[in-house]
Amino acid sequence: MAVTIRGKRLPLPILQGGMGVGISLDRLAGAVAACGGMGTISTAFCGFQEPDFAQNPNAANLRALERQVKHAKELSKGAGLVAVNAMVATSQYADSVRTALRAGVDAVVCGAGLPRDLPAIAAEVPESDAALAPIVSGGRAASLICKLWDKHYGRVPDFVVLEGPLAGGHLGFSKEDALESQAGRPKPLSDLLREVLDALAPFQEKYGRDIPVFVAGGVKNGAEMRRYMDEGAAGAQFATRFIATEECDASEGYKQALLDARQEDITIVQSPVGLPGRALRSPLIRRVEAGTQPRPDRCVKCLVPCDFKTTPYCISRALIAARNGDWENGLFFCGANAGEVDRLSTVREQMEQIIEEWRNAR
Ligand SMILES: Cc1cc2nc3c(=O)[nH]c(=O)nc-3n(C[C@H](O)[C@H](O)[C@H](O)COP(=O)(O)O)c2cc1C
Numbered sequence: 001m002a003v004t005i006r007g008k009r010l011p012l013p014i015l016q017g018g019m020g021v022g023i024s025l026d027r028l029a030g031a032v033a034a035c036g037g038m039g040t041i042s043t044a045f046c047g048f049q050e051p052d053f054a055q056n057p058n059a060a061n062l063r064a065l066e067r068q069v070k071h072a073k074e075l076s077k078g079a080g081l082v083a084v085n086a087m088v089a090t091s092q093y094a095d096s097v098r099t100a101l102r103a104g105v106d107a108v109v110c111g112a113g114l115p116r117d118l119p120a121i122a123a124e125v126p127e128s129d130a131a132l133a134p135i136v137s138g139g140r141a142a143s144l145i146c147k148l149w150d151k152h153y154g155r156v157p158d159f160v161v162l163e164g165p166l167a168g169g170h171l172g173f174s175k176e177d178a179l180e181s182q183a184g185r186p187k188p189l190s191d192l193l194r195e196v197l198d199a200l201a202p203f204q205e206k207y208g209r210d211i212p213v214f215v216a217g218g219v220k221n222g223a224e225m226r227r228y229m230d231e232g233a234a235g236a237q238f239a240t241r242f243i244a245t246e247e248c249d250a251s252e253g254y255k256q257a258l259l260d261a262r263q264e265d266i267t268i269v270q271s272p273v274g275l276p277g278r279a280l281r282s283p284l285i286r287r288v289e290a291g292t293q294p295r296p297d298r299c300v301k302c303l304v305p306c307d308f309k310t311t312p313y314c315i316s317r318a319l320i321a322a323r324n325g326d327w328e329n330g331l332f333f334c335g336a337n338a339g340e341v342d343r344l345s346t347v348r349e350q351m352e353q354i355i356e357e358w359r360n361a362r
Pocket of ligand 1: 017019021044135168337
């Protein structure tokens with residue numbers, strides 16, 4: 001079941017999805033990698049705990065990111081791989097990628113926009129041979145990114161993450177599609193997987209190698225992972241279930257909010273980034289819906305598409321508040337199956353359970 005990614009061995013086909021802000025940092029990513037999976041640090045505002053974060057967020061984030069990548073690699077003991085997740089829509093995107101590459105990260109995974117120029121950014125750090133991967137929501141995006149990278153850089157993605165409409169956080173789908181899939185209509189992830197495999201086929205042939213695809217978003221367990229693997233996926237990416245682990249970098253308050261959540265508490269919000277997002281219906285969301293949320297009073301321009309003059313709240317501050325367990329003011333991102341997370345465990349238990357379910361599904 002091992003997968004080879006840019007010449008490196010990933011013993012288990014399990015990716016832990018990047019979770020910002022501050023939910024997947026070095027501890028969670030390192031623990032997943034130590035079990036043989038790919039652990040992912042979210043670069044989004046990852047320096048929020050640095051003493052100078054309020055005065056100089058950019059420097060604080062890059063300093064913290066370098067330290068976190070190195071620490072996660074140490075924790076991994078070389079068993080699995082350590083990745084970073086960088087959002088194209090953030091103003092620090094390119095700097096974060098360069099910093100992570102210099103710190104020795106094994107893979108860079110980019111979403112919230114198409115990472116058109118990712119190979120050019122990576123080429124600025126020639127000492128790194130990290131794998132580069134886009135997050136796509138279907139065949140069109142997969143085909144477009146392959147065409148662009150092939151034409152301009154003579155390379156194609158080392159792997160692809162296909163994120164379906166049941167994922168947590170920002171979604172590459174309309175609010176309607178996200179809600180429909182949550183309402184139990186036939187899951188389209190299998191159809192999207194077929195599209196993506198078809199889109200990648202000509203590039204696999206041209207480059208004479210496999211482009212592994214990992215499915216993400218509402219993949220419940222190892223049995224479902226196996227079904228997608230039978231349909232051509234290399235493995236799966238999981239996120240929400242890793243929040244309720246001892247090693248997860250979120251506060252106890254965030255973990256408890258997730259454990260307390262029932263299926264009916266999950267909603268789709270319109271994020272200031274301009275994309276729909278899946279989150280718990282916390283007091284902040286209720287105030288935004290009612291039009292009673294006070295507008296933000298300052299802005300560090302962290303997100304390119306966010307407009308300070310019109311945004312109903314500052315998403316970065318809301319995500320940091322959630323990370324710190326502030327139920328009143330936090331934006332608590334979660335996947336569509338969050339209601340099923342009902343106990344705190346360890347990363348090792350989660351990994352073993354997924355593998356056990358995968359084995360038993362045969
Ligand atoms: C709390 C939370 C934060 C997330 N933040 C990010 C992020 O910063 N960047 C990103 O590409 N995906 C983000 N995601 C999406 C996950 O990486 C992942 O693809 C998806 O949630 C997997 O589905 P699952 O949670 O049902 O397992 C986030 C998901 C959650 C639950």
